[in-house]
Structure formats: C-alpha cells, structure tokens
Amino acid sequence: MRIVLVAACALVDADGRVLLAKRPAGKSLAGLWEFPGGKVESGETPEETLIRELKEELGIDVTAACLAPLTFASHTYGGEAAGDGAGPDDWHLLMPLYVCRRWSGTVQPLEHEAVEWVRPVRMRNYDMPPADVPLVALIRDFLG
Numbered sequence: 001m002r003i004v005l006v007a008a009c010a011l012v013d014a015d016g017r018v019l020l021a022k023r024p025a026g027k028s029l030a031g032l033w034e035f036p037g038g039k040v041e042s043g044e045t046p047e048e049t050l051i052r053e054l055k056e057e058l059g060i061d062v063t064a065a066c067l068a069p070l071t072f073a074s075h076t077y078g079g080e081a082a083g084d085g086a087g088p089d090d091w092h093l094l095m096p097l098y099v100c101r102r103w104s105g106t107v108q109p110l111e112h113e114a115v116e117w118v119r120p121v122r123m124r125n126y127d128m129p130p131a132d133v134p135l136v137a138l139i140r141d142f143l144g
C-alpha cells in the first residue's frame, strides 16, 4: 500500500492553546479540524515541509530549531472505512506531529476556512480526521 508522509504541527500559544484549522469545502475531509501541515515533497525533510506549509497556510515563519517532535499518526484511509475491505485506492498516512511554541508573524487562515486556538481539554469537541483522533488524548496529557 502507498505510504504518504505528511508533516503536521501543533502550534501552542502562550496560554497553552493549540491551533486547529478547518479544512475548506471541496477538499478531502472538508469541514474537519486538522493540524496545519501537508505532504512532504520529494527532496524535503519534514521540518522543511512545515516551514513551507506554515508560511503558505498561515503566513507565519518558523525555524527547524523551534519544531519539537511529539508523536505521530499512522492510519489507513480507503475502502475499509466504507465497509469494502482493503482496496487498490487505499493509502496509509504516516504523519509526524511536531510542537512549535515560537514563530514570527500573525496567524491568518490563508488556505483554511477558519482557524481557532483551542484549549487541549476542549479539542475533543472538534471533529478531526480519523487519523488525528488518537492524538488528542496525548496532546491533552502533554499540555495539561
């Protein structure tokens, strides 16, 4: 099965809130709240992907030194969820999740429908992609 590497980032503000971004209509998983990030392109490190994506998606600048690895998601997307069993279009998401507490610039939803700063205890009220669901409890434990 195809493994797709996606780098994602939990931006954490001075109050310990995490930035969630709402996927826009017309994209896969539209309307769900995700961590900013995107597919690692050929020749990129995951850190380089995040530096690029956080600029494109949110208009902020981060450095690799401020990206701390926290955990990862590992999830198969495809027919299984639809009850069709494994199929040729299935793909497996492998998504390292970083934490970042320092950036420059002001966060703006340049590519998302909206962004919100969310207290970790409230994250379970936000519908997230299935791959992200196991990460929520971990973030809550980590950030308190």
Ligand SMILES: Nc1nc2c([nH]c(=O)n2[C@@H]2O[C@H](COP(=O)(O)OP(=O)(O)OP(=O)(O)O)[C@@H](O)[C@H]2O)c(=O)[nH]1
Residues within 6 Å of the ligand: 006, 007, 008, 027, 028, 029, 033, 034, 035, 036, 037, 038, 039, 093, 129, 130, 131, 132
């Ligand atoms: N950035 C991000 N992507 C996630 C998260 N959880 C999750 O399943 N994904 C999936 O990882 C992929 C990220 O790809 P992307 O952001 O570069 O691509 P995209 O949505 O433009 O493309 P797509 O429409 O092909 O999915 C998407 O399929 C997205 O659904 C998450 O928390 N953050």
